Amino acid sequence: MSQHRHPGAPGRTGAVPAPPDLPEATVARLPEYLRALHQLADAGHETVSSEGLANAAGVNSAKLRKDLSHLGSYGTRGVGYDVGLLIDQIEFVLGLTQRRAVALVGVGNLGHALAGYDGFASRGFRIAALLDADPSRIGEEINGLVVRHVDELPRVAAEESISIGVIATPAPAAQAVADQLVAVGVTSILNFAPCVLSVPEGVDVRKVDLAIELQILSFHEHRKASLTALPATGGTLTPLPGGLAATDTQEAIGT
Amino acid sequence: MSQHRHPGAPGRTGAVPAPPDLPEATVARLPEYLRALHQLADAGHETVSSEGLANAAGVNSAKLRKDLSHLGSYGTRGVGYDVGLLIDQIEFVLGLTQRRAVALVGVGNLGHALAGYDGFASRGFRIAALLDADPSRIGEEINGLVVRHVDELPRVAAEESISIGVIATPAPAAQAVADQLVAVGVTSILNFAPCVLSVPEGVDVRKVDLAIELQILSFHEHRKASLTALPATGGTLTPLPGGLAATDTQEAIGT
Incomplete structure (x- = not known):
């Protein structure tokens, strides 16, 4: 990780240089x-x-x-x-010139995989806390960190200056965890639970849903298979369930 | 999963209805x-x-x-x-009316998490094969499936009609695995390894890179923190490393 060496904004008290707004x-x-x-x-x-x-x-x-x-x-x-x-x-x-502290909530299989992922450290992040609600997991040590109860989040957040929360719990638990993260001042959440989180304005949520990635691939598989099976006769009407129809483009059919 | 009940395209031999092309x-x-x-x-x-x-x-x-x-x-x-x-x-x-068979290559922590993820089955997918190159992992049973050597991929692909390949190996192994998947006819790949794969035209790759998701969140954290620290004086010049500058928008600074 390189040193943060921008010159600052001399003469303007409190003026931290902001990164540009970007698409x-x-x-x-x-x-x-x-x-x-x-x-x-x-x-x-x-x-x-x-x-x-x-x-x-x-x-x-x-x-x-x-x-x-x-x-x-x-x-x-x-x-x-x-x-x-x-x-x-x-x-x-990207704000990577400081090493951001990450709290990971939910240490099931996926949580274990995330906690053990070497790539975080080399790319600007530090897993600073592992939390779970399951008493049987509390005290377990993963990669040198001891799993703590999620109710300790306020203390952990204060101690570690948690910048980003990662939710790797089952879907039914995710919203409550998000609420707890927001309550302790976390404003960036990476959500692996397959559900939509409600968060206040100013909190950024990114979602990784593994089944959704597969479903997007499935669309392309389905389309490739259908186009291969079609005779190359140009545009065709595509019956959809319910008797509706959509017109394929010439370009797509012609391949 | 509901039944595929569209009416087909009567009178056109070999004409399988194609899904519409979509953004x-x-x-x-x-x-x-x-x-x-x-x-x-x-x-x-x-x-x-x-x-x-x-x-x-x-x-x-x-x-x-x-x-x-x-x-x-x-x-x-x-x-x-x-x-x-x-x-x-x-x-x-989305082509989910058939249950697509998925081959998962790489059964480390992340592979275990993926193999044990209940969500796939309910959402149109079936993990049909687990493969690894590490001899110590071959024969291990995960969720009722036995891990096989990746060299068995041609046989597995033929037996199971593999539709989608998931790569959960370390980055240095990923390209060779992608080549093997492509060689057995897999045309959709979900890649968890932090690297760019080269694949022939007609093969779709989707990538999930967990550190990249965190870095995108970091951008927003960085920006929020900078804007909070800035006096509300409208647009400002932002020094970047190397002495370059970018102009912030009024809108972003005004918050």
Whole structure:
């Protein structure tokens, strides 16, 4: 993790430099660029072309250049981007120059997997607390941390300056845990429980639902299989359940 | 899981009805609607208003109506949507009317969590095979399935008609596993390894990177903290590492 070395805003008391506001899709791609840049740095590269970085991150290079231009980063013609500088810029924007403390609630199988995931530490996070409501789990040690009762959250949050809460409980327990996290001042939640959380304005929730990822893939599988089975005769009417119909595009059928 | 009851396309040999082509963002929201609809059905509701369904799924109702109009589903004024019919329509479009067989490669902590996740079965998927390259894991039984060596993938894929491959290996092993999946005809991959996979055209990859989700939350935390610390004096120049600057929007600073 690189040092936070931006110059600050001299002469304005209390003025902490704010990261620029960015399109959500750009924010979602910055971590990919960062991962690719760290790999390049580890391999000894000091500069990288936009094409090289785009390939390593799995996006197209026009999109990458546009994203980085939001950070004021345009690279140098014929040279490309300075790898170290771009790492610093992205880590600053993502707020990774401080190591954020994460509280993980729910230490079942998924919670264990998350608690044991090495990738967090190297990417700006520190699992600072493991919590569960099940008395049989309290006291268990995972990766050097002892599982504490979720009712200890207020004390844990104060001790560890918890910045992000991760919910890995079953769905029925998730809303109560979210309420407890919000009550102790946590304003960013990563939710693995398959349910929608209600949170006050100003609290960000990101959701990872593994079955939903599979269902999205299923759509593409279904479509590929259907198109393969269709004769290549151009557009066709697609009967949907209930007798409704939707017209396929020529482009999709023609493949 | 409801039965696939669309009428087919009589008179055209080999013509399997194709699901409509849909915006990717709509595809990503359909599983959310489906989950909410199943909860409504379980609670005995036969119809639901667009507002009710939108709330349950955590989206705004205008977006929901637009999404569902892509399926040819407009609801009935004063009544709303027929819950059962809409479930059938979404399940048909997502290809969930057949239970898709999933091969899971990599049974470390995360693989164990995925193998033990009850949600897959109720949502259209069947974990049909567990595979690993580590000899010490071969033969282990998880949720009634015995872990087999990844080299058995060709036989497993043929026996089980594997539709989707899930990669839960460490990053360095992931590309080779993806190549093996593609070689046996799998065209949809869900990748949990923190790396970009190269796959041929026609293969869909979705990626879940847990650290990236945290980094996206970190951006919002960082931004919220900075804005709170800033005096409310309107737009300001934000110094970035390397001496570059980006202008904050008035709107963001004004909060």
